[in-house]
Amino acid sequence: MAASPREDAAAAQRCGYVVIVGRPNVGKSTLLNRLVGHKLSITSRKPQTTRHALLGIKTRAENQILYVDTPGLHRGPERQLGHCLNREALRVLRDVDVVLFLIEAAGWHKGDDHVQEQLRDVHAPVLLLPNKVDKLKRKGELLPLLKQVETRGAWAEIIPVSARRGDNLDRLEEAICRHLPRQTWLYPPDQLSDRPERFFAAEIVREKLVRNLEQELPYHTAVVVDKYEESARGVRVDATIWVERPGQKAIVIGRRGAMLKLIGERARRDIEALVGRRVHLKTWVKVRSGWTDDARRLRELGLSR
Numbered sequence: 001m002a003a004s005p006r007e008d009a010a011a012a013q014r015c016g017y018v019v020i021v022g023r024p025n026v027g028k029s030t031l032l033n034r035l036v037g038h039k040l041s042i043t044s045r046k047p048q049t050t051r052h053a054l055l056g057i058k059t060r061a062e063n064q065i066l067y068v069d070t071p072g073l074h075r076g077p078e079r080q081l082g083h084c085l086n087r088e089a090l091r092v093l094r095d096v097d098v099v100l101f102l103i104e105a106a107g108w109h110k111g112d113d114h115v116q117e118q119l120r121d122v123h124a125p126v127l128l129l130p131n132k133v134d135k136l137k138r139k140g141e142l143l144p145l146l147k148q149v150e151t152r153g154a155w156a157e158i159i160p161v162s163a164r165r166g167d168n169l170d171r172l173e174e175a176i177c178r179h180l181p182r183q184t185w186l187y188p189p190d191q192l193s194d195r196p197e198r199f200f201a202a203e204i205v206r207e208k209l210v211r212n213l214e215q216e217l218p219y220h221t222a223v224v225v226d227k228y229e230e231s232a233r234g235v236r237v238d239a240t241i242w243v244e245r246p247g248q249k250a251i252v253i254g255r256r257g258a259m260l261k262l263i264g265e266r267a268r269r270d271i272e273a274l275v276g277r278r279v280h281l282k283t284w285v286k287v288r289s290g291w292t293d294d295a296r297r298l299r300e301l302g303l304s305r
Contacts (some may be wrong), residue, residue, distance in 0.1 A: 003004055013183065015063070015184065018098040018176055019099050020067060021093070021099060021100070022112075022131075027102055028041075031100070032054070032082065034067040034169060037058070038056075038192055041050050052135060055193050055194050056193055057191050066186065093119070093122050096271065099119060099127065100172075101115065101129065102131045103131065103149070105131060105142055106135065106148060108152070127158075127175060128149060128153065129158075130146070133162050135164050155234050156175075200271075200274055201225050201228060201239070201271050202239060204224045204270045204274070205223045205264075209223070221241055221243050224239065234278035235278070235279045236280045237271065239283050242287075249285045
């Protein structure tokens with residue numbers, strides 16, 4: 001009996017997990033958002049913005065690519081939170097079909113050595129991606145780096161890209177699809193992630209904290225959505241911003257509440273763009289001493305397993 005058109009289509013499908021790794025602040029989240037075509041992962045110019053392994057789903061022709069953004073891998077974190085971020089990044093490498101290893105096109109960094117060490121036992125093909133080529137003044141500046149990295153590892157391919165501008169990403173996706181296993185898709189073709197909307201609401205609030213507060217404070221903050229309710233009038237989001245010390249609480253709130261108001265207004269607009277409905281966002285700031293170095297509290301806040 002001949003196979004049905006539906007069976008033929010399923011037999012042609014490819015699907016697999018593609019993990020994006022690299023040291024902090026090399027552009028992993030920007031790359032995920034650009035590849036998926038939607039803003040799923042929060043971004044900032046500050047390192048270690050990403051705290052969760054985040055799945056972004058891209059269905060293209062017969063291929064379903066399951067991109068996983070990870071926290072930046074770094075050597076010797078000082079706090080328990082840093083250890084948790086490293087474990088989260090390494091956990092997703094256990095069962096992966098393709099690895100995208102981002103470095104900066106400006107040159108190999110000692111932090112890249114540490115990431116490469118973590119890939120020693122990974123049997124999946126590794127595509128090395130020199131990112132931020134748009135920041136090079138001349139294209140010829142890239143050639144010395146390409147020669148340097150060719151012998152550093154058994155790369156499946158080396159593909160220079162610009163995650164910010166989208167340069168060379170079509171070539172990258174073609175290379176990824178060649179390495180995907182033949183299997184039926186794991187998600188519906190219109191699904192973008194496996195995370196609920198309340199997760200993205202919390203991440204959006206945290207992004208505004210990272211972008212609007214001073215250099216060190218964002219790493220001592222966490223956001224928990226206590227209530228996410230949908231009704232005919234829109235969506236109500238109640239969120240708690242956790243900090244470690246009373247002085248940090250004062251910084252987040254700002255003079256006469258100005259900073260908290262600014263963060264809330266900017267977060268609300270982005271949440272409304274995400275859910276396509278009117279959003280009523282209420283935020284509180286609370287102190288929880290030493291949470292970044294407390295394994296139990298990190299689990300309570302959803303930052304450790």
